[in-house]
Amino acid sequence: MTEPQLNLAGQQITACCKKIIPGQNDDLLLDKLQTLVPDYPVYLAYTGDEWYRLGGIVDMNGVHIGRDLIEWVERTFLECGQNLHTLIDHAIEQKLIATKQTGKTLCFVVQTGQRAEDFTLIEIDKTHEVTDRMLVDENNPPEDLEELIDPLKPYCIESTGLGHSRYTYRRKTDVRLFMEVINEHYPVEHPVQRFMDDWNRSSAGQKFRMSEDWIIRPYRHTGRFGEQIVNVEIINTHKTNLPHLEDFAGKKGSALSNILTRFDRQAGYPFAWFFYMVKGKLVSTHSAESVYRDLSNDFAYLPERDEAILRDWIAQPYNI
Numbered sequence: 001m002t003e004p005q006l007n008l009a010g011q012q013i014t015a016c017c018k019k020i021i022p023g024q025n026d027d028l029l030l031d032k033l034q035t036l037v038p039d040y041p042v043y044l045a046y047t048g049d050e051w052y053r054l055g056g057i058v059d060m061n062g063v064h065i066g067r068d069l070i071e072w073v074e075r076t077f078l079e080c081g082q083n084l085h086t087l088i089d090h091a092i093e094q095k096l097i098a099t100k101q102t103g104k105t106l107c108f109v110v111q112t113g114q115r116a117e118d119f120t121l122i123e124i125d126k127t128h129e130v131t132d133r134m135l136v137d138e139n140n141p142p143e144d145l146e147e148l149i150d151p152l153k154p155y156c157i158e159s160t161g162l163g164h165s166r167y168t169y170r171r172k173t174d175v176r177l178f179m180e181v182i183n184e185h186y187p188v189e190h191p192v193q194r195f196m197d198d199w200n201r202s203s204a205g206q207k208f209r210m211s212e213d214w215i216i217r218p219y220r221h222t223g224r225f226g227e228q229i230v231n232v233e234i235i236n237t238h239k240t241n242l243p244h245l246e247d248f249a250g251k252k253g254s255a256l257s258n259i260l261t262r263f264d265r266q267a268g269y270p271f272a273w274f275f276y277m278v279k280g281k282l283v284s285t286h287s288a289e290s291v292y293r294d295l296s297n298d299f300a301y302l303p304e305r306d307e308a309i310l311r312d313w314i315a316q317p318y319n320i
Contacts, residue, residue, distance in 0.1 A: 006112050006120060010172055012036055017124060017167040026106065026126070029167055033108055033122065041111045045121075045215050046237040048105040054150065055099030055129050062131070062162055069098055073149055087148070088141050096135040098154075099162060103127035105170065107235075109211045116196035116210040117179055121217060123170040130159040175216045182232055191320045192216060192232050195278060198312075203303050208269035213238055214279075234320050236281055242266055245273065245283045248290045256290055257301040271306045280319050288313060 016032045026044060034042045057066040066072030073087075080086040090096075108122040135148070137155035142148040182190055196216075199205045215235050223229045245263055248256065263283070264272045277283040292314050295307060302310065 006037060006040065006110065006174075008037055008110070008120070008172065010169060013122060013124070013172065014169040017169050020167050029106075029124070030108065033110075037110055043109055043111075044106060045109040045211060046107040046235060048107070050102060050104050052100045052102045055101045055132065057135060058097050058099055058131065058162065060095045060097070062160070065094075065096060070149055073145060077145060084142075084144065084148075088136050091136040092138045097131050097157065098133050098135045099129050100132040101127045101129050106167075107215060107217070109215065111209060111211060114209065116199040116205065117176040117216075119175055119209075119211045119215075121173040121175060121215060123172075123217075125168045125170050126165050127168065128165045129162040131157060131162065132159065133157060171218075173216075173218055178218060178232070179216070182230075190232070191318045192234055194318055195234060195275070195320055198278075198309050199275065201305055202274070202309055203270040203306050204272060204275065206305075213268070213272075214275070234279060236276075236279060238267065240266075242276070242282055245287055248284065248286045251290055252294055252297075253299050254301075256294060257299075260287065260291070270303075271309075274306070274310065274313075278313075278319055285317070 013033070013036070016036060017029070020029050020032065030042060030044055054069045056064060056069055057072050058064050076090070077084070077087050080090065103125050106124045106126055108124065110120040110122065112118045112120060133151075133154040133156045136142065137151070137153075140153065140155075142151060179190070179193055179196070183193055186193075195214075196210065199210050204210075213236065215237055217233055217235055218230060219233055220228055220230050243263060243266070245259065251259065260273045263276075264270050267273075267276070273283050273287060277285055277287055288310060291302070291310060295302070295310070
């Protein structure tokens with residue numbers, strides 16, 4: 001039977017975010033997204049670390065004077081005859097406060113199939129404006145507009161929330177199509193592609209969807225000549241604490257097998273230790289070397305498909 005086609009435009013997601021009443025929770029947003037793609041399961045896979053960016057200007061009562069700090073400062077500077085001291089005096093007299101937007105990026109997964117690459121990632125920013133600092137520290141006034149906008153030593157005040165959280169659509173990534181583009185521009189097999197290929201042929205891939213524990217996310221970085229390079233990263237989304245597996249000295253046979261099986265059980269799927277090892281997360285590469293020695297000595301506790309992956313890794317190691 002042919003899988004239903006995923007038709008989901010960024011404009012639909014943007015409209016969906018705007019319909020969420022400020023202050024309502026992530027579950028309602030998830031329900032709205034699910035209604036956009038009723039043929040596929042949607043779930044919140046990951047919430048990123050908190051970040052912040054410049055906000056606007058409010059008075060002592062929390063009333064907005066300007067929604068965009070940079071725009072307000074530059075416009076008011078012109079209105080003050082391009083006289084910085086006049087602008088500073090105005091800010092001090094009015095006791096103006098600079099705000100900041102605190103935010104976290106919510107990563108929703110739309111699962112479109114069983115293979116590792118069969119999902120679409122939807123990233124939505126959840127932001128909340130809070131008071132941050134006095135716009136001007138009268139005991140240490142700024143020397144130029146740049147310092148007024150973003151001072152090195154701000155006069156910080158206690159943060160107070162202004163209004164409710166809001167959702168803003170950031171981007172949508174069809175992982176299968178995105179990896180096809182990445183692979184076209186990569187001279188050898190991309191480590192993330194190899195990770196997914198290994199997942200698909202492993203015992204993990206036979207019983208568990210990769211996106212339930214790992215998501216693929218694009219990122220941009222600057223190359224050595226200043227060029228912007230788009231790449232891809234794998235993020236682990238496991239919700240509970242897993243043990244560190246580092247010391248494998250003297251471990252072999254059933255003792256080693258029991259350690260790895262216990263880790264897999266806690267992770268929730270078979271051969272999990274291998275993928276955590278490739279990611280460089282929790283599991284030392286000594287695990288693969290110890291298991292390989294066991295295989296060479298006729299200990300057989302890995303399924304054939306996983307044994308083949310391990311042998312390939314020993315012959316050509318990689319990490320992500």
